[in-house]
Amino acid sequence: MDRRDFLRTLGVAAAVAGTGLNGAPLSGKSKKPAPAAEDGLHLRFLGTGAADWHGPDARGEHRRFSSVLLDGRILIDFTASNIDMLPQGCKPECVxxxxxxxxxxxPKALVDVGVPLAYLNVSWIARARNNFSEVSLQTGLPAPKLVPLNIADKTVCGDITITALPANHAVNLTEQTMIYLIEKGPVRLLYATDTGGIPALAARLIGIDSHDSHAQPINGLIMEATMGMGDKGDEDFRLFTHSSVDTVRHTVNMLLKHKRYLPQEGQPVYLTHFARTLQPTQKELEATLPAPLVAAYDGLEITFKA
Ligand SMILES: [Zn+2]
Known part of the structure; x- marks a missing residue:
């Protein structure tokens, strides 16, 4: 058994010892510099857990809160739990x-790291302004510029374009929650957490709903599987706002059948936002998830190509 296989048998318990499944350090700053990724879209998972993770658990498993870093410069979501997963010297330009x-x-985690720009749905921007002002007063550090997004807005960040899409998730009665389409050259990656399935309007907006004759297939998919596998997952009370492994499996199989998801050969669909109390260990997930579903883990790095 080589070192990689040995680490794989340890599951994310390896993270506690400071080594990831891919050999990358999972605790403390990554020693690797932020990648440039001219070729394809580079993505690093800074966290893959749901809200019930608070450090390593009794099984030795550890997931930080869900967050990703695109091409070493753009964040989607960010909390204090993700700070130690930023590559050394990385100064993200926006979230x-x-x-x-x-x-x-x-807000405090973003201000502490010095991210100057934050995009969020217009429905909660007034509340966010208050939150950031408070943190700025407390810390003496500048608040980021906040930019309101409406559904279907496209934001161009250099060679990456990010489209705001509705999620099926609720915080309160007024906040519009969102998922994102990330496009770079021919790469079209859908990042879908938190959401119970893919909402019809999101599918229409990006061209993966077969009611629409004008197909615009995606070629990358990262989707939440908060609720686990089997009946336990599908009959959990979080059904209205989260997805199970079977939700993702059915979604992927349907999209493949209708050619609205055309990944590079062998490229998996990555699952994220695992609930500690509803999911088995990383090792068990790796042994049991149906292809092409693969469990992401903190520190996993992927380059999406098309
Ligand atoms: Zn949530």
Missing amino acids: FYTHSHGDHYN
Whole structure:
């Protein structure tokens, strides 16, 4: 058994010892510099857990709150739990928030890291302004510029374009939660957490709903599987706002059948936002998830190509 296989058998318990499944350090700053990724879209998972993770658990498993870093410069969601997962010397230029739940949005963490720009849905921008002003007063550090997004807005960040899409998720009665389409050259990656399935309007907006004759297939998919596998997952009370492994499996199989998801050969669909209390260990997930679903883990890095 080589070192990689040995680490794989340890599951994310390896993270506690400071080594990731891919050999990358999972605790403390990554020693690797932020990648340039001219070729394809580079993505690093800074966290893959849901709100019920608070450090390593009794099984030795550890997931930080869900967050990703695109091409070493753009964040989607960010909390204090993700700070140690930023590559050394990385100064993200902006963050796109999906919603304001505490496992996705933490104003102090963003101010501490010095991210100057934050995009979020217009429905909660007044509240966010107050939150950031308070943190800025307390810390003496500048608040980021906040930019309101409406559904279907496209934001161009250099060679990456990010489209705001509705999520099926609720924080309160007024906040519009969001998922994002990330486009770079021919790459079209849908990042879908937190959401119970893919909402019809989101599918229409990006061209993956077969009611629409004008197909615009995606070629990358990262989707939440908060609720686990089997009946336990599908009959959990979080059904209205989260997805199970089977929700993702059915979604992917349907999209493949209708050619609205055309990944590069062998490229998996990555699952994220695992609830500690509803999911088995990383090792068990790796042994049991049906292809092409793969469990992401903190520190996993992927380059999406098309
Ligand atoms: Zn949430």
